[in-house]
Amino acid sequence: xxxxxxxxxxxxxxxxxxxxxxxxxxxxxxxxxxxxxxxxYRLNLLDTGLTYRAVAHKLLELGLPLDNVSxxxxxxxxxxxxxxxxxxxxxxxxxxxxxxxAVIPSVRRILVEKQRDFAKAPPGAVLDGxxxxxxxxxxxxxxxxxxxxxxxxARRRLAEIESMGGSADxxxxxxxxxxxxERDMGRADSPLKPAADAHLLDTSEMAIEAAFLAAMAIVDDxxxxxxxx
Ligand code: DC
Numbered sequence: 001x002x003x004x005x006x007x008x009x010x011x012x013x014x015x016x017x018x019x020x021x022x023x024x025x026x027x028x029x030x031x032x033x034x035x036x037x038x039x040x041y042r043l044n045l046l047d048t049g050l051t052y053r054a055v056a057h058k059l060l061e062l063g064l065p066l067d068n069v070s071x072x073x074x075x076x077x078x079x080x081x082x083x084x085x086x087x088x089x090x091x092x093x094x095x096x097x098x099x100x101x102a103v104i105p106s107v108r109r110i111l112v113e114k115q116r117d118f119a120k121a122p123p124g125a126v127l128d129g130x131x132x133x134x135x136x137x138x139x140x141x142x143x144x145x146x147x148x149x150x151x152x153x154a155r156r157r158l159a160e161i162e163s164m165g166g167s168a169d170x171x172x173x174x175x176x177x178x179x180x181x182e183r184d185m186g187r188a189d190s191p192l193k194p195a196a197d198a199h200l201l202d203t204s205e206m207a208i209e210a211a212f213l214a215a216m217a218i219v220d221d222x223x224x225x226x227x228x229x
Pocket of ligand 1: 026048050051052053083097098102127128130132180184
């Protein structure tokens with residue numbers, strides 16, 4: 001960052017809500033990056049994965065199949081962005097199930113509308129997910145596509161499980177990650193892919209602090225050009 005503004009000054013000249021869209025596969029570090037950026041620029045934060053997880057969690061709770069479209073639509077309509085319980089929703093099985101309900105186009109439409117409303121509230125927001133730069137906020141001020149190799153993501157996941165006192169098998173985690181990537185990238189509606197104008201951040205060889213600094217440099221550069229114009 002070379003512009004030397006404080007963060008409030010950085011966004012002070014903006015006359016519209018400011019949006020940072022972050023997409024990428026599971027475990028690439030986009031959640032941490034989104035949190036760091038929202039803190040730094042004082043923007044609202046939405047992890048859109050939680051909205052799909054909330055729908056999946058409801059179906060699991062009701063013992064309904066994940067392809068029950070009308071139940072999934074009802075659950076999607078009931079999602080309240082202010083009431084997403086990360087502790088409950090972060091379970092691995094809920095993430096797997098979320099990836100399955102996320103293929104239902106009508107569920108996506110309902111959730112995308114809520115996500116767009118969230119993004120519109122001043123002063124703006126950082127949203128992270130799979131289709132933020134391509135579908136939810138195609139006019140976002142900044143688009144980042146955060147990725148890392150499947151092996152690196154699996155190693156990070158294993159380290160996380162072990163740090164919490166658990167144990168898991170690397171090959172099983174890797175297979176899970178590859179299956180999830182395939183589902184998220186291969187679905188017909190809003191597949192995970194970088195927007196044409198996204199900045200790519202490969203965190204395979206990068207610590208989260210370095211990724212944050214790189215992202216901040218991209219945002220500050222855009223802001224500096226705007227404020228000059
Ligand atoms: O980021 P996550 O692991 O919490 O996401 C869970 C699943 O939700 C993911 O595998 C696919 C789906 N998802 C999506 O389809 N679109 C989004 N914008 C966010 C998540």
